[in-house]
Amino acid sequence: MFLQDAPEGGVQYWELLVSGLGWTLAVSACAWVIALLLGSAIGTLRTTHRAWVTRVGNAWVELFRNIPLLVQMFLWYFVAPEFVPALKSWVIAADPAHAQFLSAVLCLGLFTSARIAEQVRAGIQSLPQGQRLAGMALGLREPQVYRYVLLPMAFRIIIPPLTSETMNLIKNSSIALTIGLAELTFRAREIGEYTFHFFEAFSAATLIYVAIAMAANRVMALVERRTAVPGYIAHGAK
Amino acid sequence: MQLDFGSLSGALPYLWKGFRYTVELTTISAAGGLFFGTLLALARLSSIKPLALAASAYVNLMRSVPLVLVIFWFFFLVPFALQWALGTERPPLVGAERTAIITFIMFEAAYFCEIMRAGIQSIPRGQVYAASALGLTYGQSMAHVVLPQAFRNMLPVLLTQTIILFQDTSLVYVISATDFVGAASKIAQRDSRLVEMYLFVAFVYFVLCYALSYAVKRLQLKIAIIR
Numbered sequence: 001m002f003l004q005d006a007p008e009g010g011v012q013y014w015e016l017l018v019s020g021l022g023w024t025l026a027v028s029a030c031a032w033v034i035a036l037l038l039g040s041a042i043g044t045l046r047t048t049h050r051a052w053v054t055r056v057g058n059a060w061v062e063l064f065r066n067i068p069l070l071v072q073m074f075l076w077y078f079v080a081p082e083f084v085p086a087l088k089s090w091v092i093a094a095d096p097a098h099a100q101f102l103s104a105v106l107c108l109g110l111f112t113s114a115r116i117a118e119q120v121r122a123g124i125q126s127l128p129q130g131q132r133l134a135g136m137a138l139g140l141r142e143p144q145v146y147r148y149v150l151l152p153m154a155f156r157i158i159i160p161p162l163t164s165e166t167m168n169l170i171k172n173s174s175i176a177l178t179i180g181l182a183e184l185t186f187r188a189r190e191i192g193e194y195t196f197h198f199f200e201a202f203s204a205a206t207l208i209y210v211a212i213a214m215a216a217n218r219v220m221a222l223v224e225r226r227t228a229v230p231g232y233i234a235h236g237a238k
Numbered sequence: 239m240q241l242d243f244g245s246l247s248g249a250l251p252y253l254w255k256g257f258r259y260t261v262e263l264t265t266i267s268a269a270g271g272l273f274f275g276t277l278l279a280l281a282r283l284s285s286i287k288p289l290a291l292a293a294s295a296y297v298n299l300m301r302s303v304p305l306v307l308v309i310f311w312f313f314f315l316v317p318f319a320l321q322w323a324l325g326t327e328r329p330p331l332v333g334a335e336r337t338a339i340i341t342f343i344m345f346e347a348a349y350f351c352e353i354m355r356a357g358i359q360s361i362p363r364g365q366v367y368a369a370s371a372l373g374l375t376y377g378q379s380m381a382h383v384v385l386p387q388a389f390r391n392m393l394p395v396l397l398t399q400t401i402i403l404f405q406d407t408s409l410v411y412v413i414s415a416t417d418f419v420g421a422a423s424k425i426a427q428r429d430s431r432l433v434e435m436y437l438f439v440a441f442v443y444f445v446l447c448y449a450l451s452y453a454v455k456r457l458q459l460k461i462a463i464i465r
Contacts, residue, residue: 062448063444065447065451066405066443066444066447066448066451067405067440067443067444067447068405068406068408068409068419068443069405070408070409070411070419071408071419071436071439071440071443072440074423074432074436075436075437075440078432078433078436079432079433079436079437082433167302171302171303171304171305172304173304174304174305174306174307175304175306175409177306177412178411178412185304185306185307185310188307188310189310192314198314199314202307202310202311202314205307206299206303206307206311209302209303209304209307210299210302210303213302214302
């Protein structure tokens with residue numbers, strides 16, 4: 001049935017699934033970059049012993065963690081443009097798919113950044129205090145201590161939780177269907193509705209998600225092995 | 239941009255109805271999920287290989303598929319499953335609200351399973367040996383020795399998962415069930431007051447979840463001292 005023609009656009013059903021997969025991966029990839037950059041910055045700042053910086057970091061994490069992702073998605077898509085006139089005029093003029101894509105990327109990127117910030121903070125705080133002190137004793141300034149001593153170790157430690165955050169991000173991107181973004185789950189439901197073959201359509205989407213999860217797992221395991229410090233992190237020792 | 243929360247006061251009874259459904263869905267799914275999750279954890283740790291394999295396959299499948307897709311799956315499958323189970327001629331009408339309860343119990347079972355598995359594995363093996371040396375059967379040693387401790391050790395994690403569940407139940411929006419978000423979005427579209435309504439919903443969720451996670455943090459400190 002995936003080889004049949006879809007009712008519009010002159011494409012076959014499998015092509016709809018592929019284009020859905022494309023949107024899922026594109027949203028996830030862009031959001032992942034934002035989340036990793038912002039999350040690392042905020043997570044690092046939260047360990048710097050400056051009261052107000054820590055407080056802003058904590059507020060950031062609590063804000064994004066305590067509102068359901070679906071509601072955040074609505075806030076970015078329906079509410080944010082109302083407060084920023086320039087954004088609103090762009091949204092009205094732009095292709096709806098672009099507006100949906102931007103909202104989804106911002107929403108998932110910031111949401112995941114709060115979670116990554118928490119992991120980065122935990123990773124840095126799990127390092128022995130002596131490493132920071134040793135860095136300072138060598139005459140490194142604070143940014144240098146982070147750049148050359150703390151962060152390289154902390155990032156290696158948090159690779160496993162980062163892997164599961166990455167997979168969470170890919171799964172969470174399906175929530176973008178509520179604002180109309182035609183990603184994988186959206187397409188699976190659409191194909192089900194057109195053909196009444198819900199079972200096949202959902203099975204195909206499920207298989208694709210499982211395959212993505214397995215692939216992400218492999219890639220991160222490879223990164224973990226490549227970056228392991230000999231003799232320090234147990235299973236990378238050899 | 240002019241904010242007008244006027245339409246909110248008239249909508250409060252409807253929103254309250256939606257909110258009550260959200261709380262109901264959360265508590266029933268947490269209780270059911272914990273029950274089936276514990277059974278799944280016991281199955282995963284069982285020495286009967288096929289049982290352990292089946293349980294871990296179920297858990298891994300549930301955990302690698304987005305919740306939205308799981309909700310769609312159950313929304314589509316539950317009527318057929320019930321038709322088969324009850325032997326009726328046509329698929330019975332279940333409704334989005336009741337389907338959502340079944341979905342979340344089955345979905346959360348996978349997550350609670352992993353928590354309970356970690357809890358069971360945190361109990362020293364000597365206790366199991368001691369229990370069987372005392373003549374307790376497998377069921378007795380689990381029910382009276384291992385599970386009570388595993389449950390207590392994992393209580394903060396179980397509660398945190400329940401807060402996440404509370405937020406995740408908002409996704410029943412995709413099958414048009416009228417939970418808190420569903421009610422809000424229906425009112426928002428009727429009165430075209432999307433901004434005010436969604437800000438209000440976000441505020442309510444934030445206050446509740448923040449307070450609950452603070453309470454869990456306090457509980458965690460308390461339990462840590464007793465141990």
